[in-house]
Amino acid sequence: MARFTRVAGLIADVALGLPTKAVPYEVRRNVAVPMLDGVTLMADHYRPTGHDDPLPVVLVRLPYGKAGAFAHMFAAPLARRGFQVFIQATRGTFGSGGQFRPFTSERDDGLATIDWLRKQSWCDGRVAMAGGSYFGHTQWAVAPYADPPLTCVSPHITSANMTNRLFYEHGVPQIHTALSWSAQIGRQEQPGLLGGLPDPRVKTRVRRGLGRLPLQAVDVEAAGAPVPFWRDFVAHAEPGDDFWSQADHDGADLTRMPPVSTVTGWWDLFLAGNLADYTALRAAGNPARLVVGPWLHGEPGELRMVAQTDAVWLEHHLNGGPAPSGAPVRVHLQQANRWLDFENWPPEGVRETMLNLGFGGGLTSSLEEPEKLDRLEKLEPQTQETGKLEPQTQETGKLEPEKPETEKRKRLQAPGKDAEVSRFTYDPARPTPTVGGPLLQPPGKQADNRRVEERDDVLVFTGPVLDGDLDVVGPVSATIHVRTSIPYADVFVRLCDVDPKGVSRNVVDGIQRLDPRTAAAPGPDGIRAVHVELFPTAYRFKRGHRLRVQVAGGAFPRYARNMGTAEPFGSAVEGRSCDFEIFHGGDHASLLVVPVL
Known part of the structure; x- marks a missing residue:
């Protein structure tokens, strides 16, 4: 021995x-x-x-x-x-x-x-x-x-x-991570499991559970029995609940x-x-x-x-x-x-570069010295040839009926009073999906985003072909000027790397919840500046590639769908669609800030 x-x-x-x-x-x-x-x-x-x-x-x-x-x-x-x-x-x-x-x-x-x-x-x-x-x-x-x-x-x-970094990232419950981990710890001492190694069947149960409404008891489907952590997670997500204060140091x-x-x-x-x-x-x-x-x-x-x-x-x-x-x-x-x-993080010697989200889908650099980064001048967005994702079906719960696809596209393309506005509608009955990213378990990391970008509830802004390598090292953030038709909404922003073949791969992303109980009120015109903290990175965008920014109203099932109401996310079964207006230019510029090394 x-x-x-x-x-x-x-x-x-x-x-x-x-x-x-x-x-x-x-x-x-x-x-x-x-x-x-x-x-x-x-x-x-x-x-x-x-x-x-x-x-x-x-x-x-x-x-x-x-x-x-x-x-x-x-x-x-x-x-x-x-x-x-x-x-x-x-x-x-x-x-x-x-x-x-x-x-x-x-x-x-x-x-x-x-x-x-x-x-x-x-x-x-x-x-x-x-x-x-x-x-x-x-x-x-x-x-x-x-x-x-x-x-x-x-x-x-x-x-x-x-609390704010993992359980409810900037106010949005990370349900994929929470339910995946609940399934793991809820089953880890059951006989027959190989030393706590992942069971591939659990992923199927988790995925199925995340598609159900309400969410408060889906731990039973994922783990076979109630899991105290999941019950705490869904019960203590409301603003002002200090239950998790003992977890923050x-x-x-x-x-x-x-x-x-x-x-x-x-x-x-x-x-x-x-x-x-x-x-x-x-x-x-x-x-x-x-x-x-x-x-x-x-x-x-x-x-x-x-x-x-x-x-x-x-x-x-x-x-x-x-x-x-x-x-x-x-x-x-x-x-x-x-x-x-x-010597430090964030590193010294980086230049914060603002990338404006242009009306019509362009991405424009707003450097004070644009000749230093002329590779980021405005260019028309690249078209995609891939098909659309199929809407996700729900197994339980009540949601407003989905509007016809033609009506959604008509509303998206109809010009508004202000020509510098881009529009989309987020519908919790048809939640905007996400692929890749930082997850608890594979698959994660980078993934092909083209099918997501084809959806009518995702805005896409694409920059020019880079004439040299571009190293982005440090924190990434966005400021999105937005007006929403209802006060409860999420703003999801993702930066992607588009290769010469048109494949769009995620690099970093972030999300921010709008909740009238916690967020500052919008201006008299209903417009608010939403700060979105994306993940930090150290990433080289190679010569011949393009930068792309996505803006959406959610990223399911990584994050819980925003149901458009004040009802707790664990018990909610009825949802409301939200119309988004994203503003461009002047005092209402929507932009991404990237640190260029």
């Missing part, structure tokens, strides 16, 4: 890109840790064989099981490098007591665990934490509050803010944070929050480090980078090893197959 373990460890190290190392260790299973309310959490304790002296502890707290694949990936590789590791199942999971109500108890449980560790004879008082995704969140839940402070942390592919005193190392990906759903955290940490004086690669959430390349950076980071802070080399910020420039090093 020992021989098998050594061989398996060697294979794991090779897969993770780690130097092979075989420090012998022993594992003490099912160590009980008491919480303040009397609940007991279970953990496995990895310790180098033959070491009787107190050692620092690397704490990993996760809800996916302290053994199996996650132990082989996140605990054993560190143990083979001589670290003492304590991997704990969070409340209500894999033998730990209590109920698993994600994001609601990690601060109290984490601080109690750290206090208990420091009292053990085998701990020298120094505690570090490691891990990504949910067990990156368990680090944010305690790192700003631990006293004495933790030695170091590495909260990868996660965010200090869960971006308002904590960041000067109390220990040194931070973080890894994320350009297609990771946590990216925007991860980078906002990094910027805030550096502003607070934290010596944080950042790596951003071309990865979707949990891709093998992302996990390899997590393992490699953790090995160096922990060796430096716990054992006095050499500090990580290179600049503090290292990002992958997509489509260029190269890495860029920066």
Whole structure:
């Protein structure tokens, strides 16, 4: 058995890109840790064989099981490098007591665990934490509050803010992510599953559930039983509900944070929050480090980078090893197959470039010095030859009947009083679909957007053929001047890369909810300037390609459809169509701001 373990460890190290190392260790299973309310959490304790002296502890707290694949990936590789590791199942999971109500108890449980560790004879008082995704969140839940402070942390592919960055992105529920994860955690301890590995049949159940109305009980279809997280997610989405405040830690005193190392990906759903955290940490004086690669959430390349950076980071802070080399910020420039090093994020030396969305579908640069970027002068939009997407059918629920296609197109093309207005109608009975993007699970990343762009509820603005490579590196945002026929609406903006063959691939996007209960009132003419924060990026638009911007009223099923009413999204079954007017030019210019390196 020992021989098998050594061989398996060697294979794991090779897969993770780690130097092979075989420090012998022993594992003490099912160590009980008491919480303040009397609940007991279970953990496995990895310790180098033959070491009787107190050692620092690397704490990993996760809800996916302290053994199996996650132990082989996140605990054993560190143990083979001589670290003492304590991997704990969070409340209500894999033998730990209590109920698993994600994001609601990690601060109290984490601080109690750290206090208990420091009292053990085998701990020298120094505690570090490691891990990504949910067990990156368990680090944010305690790192700003631990006293004495933790030695170091590495909260990868996660965010200090869960509410506005993940659950309800700028007010819009991310139902695809929430239901996919609910199906995963709701089934992960059922017998017959292979160590928590994804079940391809669940994707079908999730997709079917997202198409139903109302949404409040579709967790039963996706997971086979009610899932507390999904019920909390749909029950606490209304403005002013502070239920999730315990999951957000971006308002904590960041000067109390220990040194931070973080890894994320350009297609990771946590990216925007991860980078906002990094910027805030550096502003607070934290010596944080950042790596951003071309990865979707949990891709093998992302996990390899997590393992490699953790090995160096922990060796430096716990054992006095050499500090990580290179600049503090290292990002992958997509489509260029190269890495860029920066001292800060956002990087210095970029020029914010405004791209005006022109009436008629053009995309125009508004640089003060246009000769520096004449490749972005106005050009008529490129036509598409592909067909339309079929309308999505609904299996349950009541929606207003769909208007005839000819009537929709007539209204779209009819001129208004103001010639600088583009129009479309969003209909929740026929929600605007989305493809690609930052999702919890594949498929995601880039996808062909042409069929979506053919729809009459998507406006498309296309720039000229680039006469040279254009590197966009940093935050991307949009200001859309819009008038809507009803006060409840969403504004979705997406930047795409159109190749010489006309294939349009998404690069970054963002969404913003308009809700009269939270948004500023429009002007007397009904027009409002809507700021949309798109995901950051580092992306090369190659010579011969074009930039394209989409504007729509939704992106389903990644985000919940806007039903056009104040009814909570989980219980809504009746919807109202919304007519959009997008304005161009003068005081009502609609534009995209891109950082050109």
